Amino acid sequence: MKLKFSKMHGLGNDFMVVDGVRQSVSLSPEQIRRLGNRQLGIGFDQLLLVEPAREAGHDFRYRIFNNDGGEVEQCGNGARCFARFVRDEALTGKDRILVETARGVIAPEYLGDGLVRVDMGVPRFAPADLPFLADAEALSYPLPLGERSVVVSIASMGNPHAVQLVDDVDAAPIAEIGPRIEGHPAFPQRVNAGFMQIVNRGEIRLRVYERGAGETLACGTGACAAAVCGIRLGLLDARVVVHARGGDIVIEWAGEGSPVIMTGPTATVFRGEIEL
Numbered sequence: 533m534k535l536k537f538s539k540m541h542g543l544g545n546d547f548m549v550v551d552g553v554r555q556s557v558s559l560s561p562e563q564i565r566r567l568g569n570r571q572l573g574i575g576f577d578q579l580l581l582v583e584p585a586r587e588a589g590h591d592f593r594y595r596i597f598n599n600d601g602g603e604v605e606q607c608g609n610g611a612r613c614f615a616r617f618v619r620d621e622a623l624t625g626k627d628r629i630l631v632e633t634a635r636g637v638i639a640p641e642y643l644g645d646g647l648v649r650v651d652m653g654v655p656r657f658a659p660a661d662l663p664f665l666a667d668a669e670a671l672s673y674p675l676p677l678g679e680r681s682v683v684v685s686i687a688s689m690g691n692p693h694a695v696q697l698v699d700d701v702d703a704a705p706i707a708e709i710g711p712r713i714e715g716h717p718a719f720p721q722r723v724n725a726g727f728m729q730i731v732n733r734g735e736i737r738l739r740v741y742e743r744g745a746g747e748t749l750a751c752g753t754g755a756c757a758a759a760v761c762g763i764r765l766g767l768l769d770a771r772v773v774v775h776a777r778g779g780d781i782v783i784e785w786a787g788e789g790s791p792v793i794m795t796g797p798t799a800t801v802f803r804g805e806i807e808l
Contacts, residue, residue, distance in 0.1 A: 533807070534805050535557065535805065536550075538617060538802070539576070539800070540617065540799060541609075542608075542752065543750035543781060544748070544750055544776075544779065545578075545750040545778060546801075547578050547579065547613050548567060549580045549617045550579065550580065551582050553584055553623055554623075559597075559808075561600075563808060564597050565600060567806070568598075568599030568600075577598070577745045578596050578599065578610055578745065580596055585630075586632060591618075592618060592632070594633050598745045604743065605633065605690045606635055606689060606690030607752065607753060608753040608756060609751065611652070612648035612794075612796055612797075614631065615629060615631075615640030616648060616798040619642050627642045627643075628641040633690060634690070635653075635688075636690060638650060646798045646799060647797055648796065648798055649793060650752075651791050652752075652794050653689070654790065655687050655757070655760045656688040657687055657688070661688045663720055664692070671764055672765070673686065680709075684696045685761035685765065686723075686761075687761055689753040692721065692722075693724045693725075695728055695754075695761045696727060697728055701737045701738065704727045706725075710747060711741065713725035724741070724742050724751065724757075725741040726738060726741075726751075727740070728761075728762065733767070733769045734768070735772065735774075736773075737775045737776075738758050738775065739776070748778075750777065750779065752781065752796065755776065755781050755794065756794055760792060770785060771783075779797065781796035782794070
């Protein structure tokens, strides 16, 4: 079977994007792992699958698979690439679309010149929403890691995030403790581990060790989670520029009960066809 695809990225967080509207797509976890292999396949952080919407009034269904073959609920940089892809491929003529995800409907809006704004929905902080094993909801929680302990704030952006403050993201031991936080028993479905450095009230630097993918050059939902956690802690204003290793993204959040608005760039690297 031949599979047509586009290779895209948002701030270096890279994707294989597949049109499941005009072609039949059925991929096993093993096939996704092979495709995601950077030496033997296409190579990507996530595979994005565009499918027809299931409910009237929505435009598409959006499915996300990490390069380990597992399906996940949400991906912010992927959502922006998704919005550009359906425009570039003439699957829609709309600038703003309603897209079904595993954790609800999101609303990306194509602004032109590769820039996309996404209403990422209302963040959730209750431990049960991640899930996270805790006795009660709090702004931050101690997380024991054997011989050491870190303090994290948690947020769900449709997928789970644990964010910790660090003095310098470049010096943070992400390769060491990122996997330990991701697989910590307090997170029964694993978690994305964010490392946030406050620059000032309107800027942060961020690195994220993503669940099922490892550290990526940028993480859209991680940027959302870090910003809202910093705002809740009283450290940040309502508009935050997030500096990731792959580039900058803007996060806006008016506070409890309000949706998170993410604005950032997208890029198409190449289009291709692969024999499965």
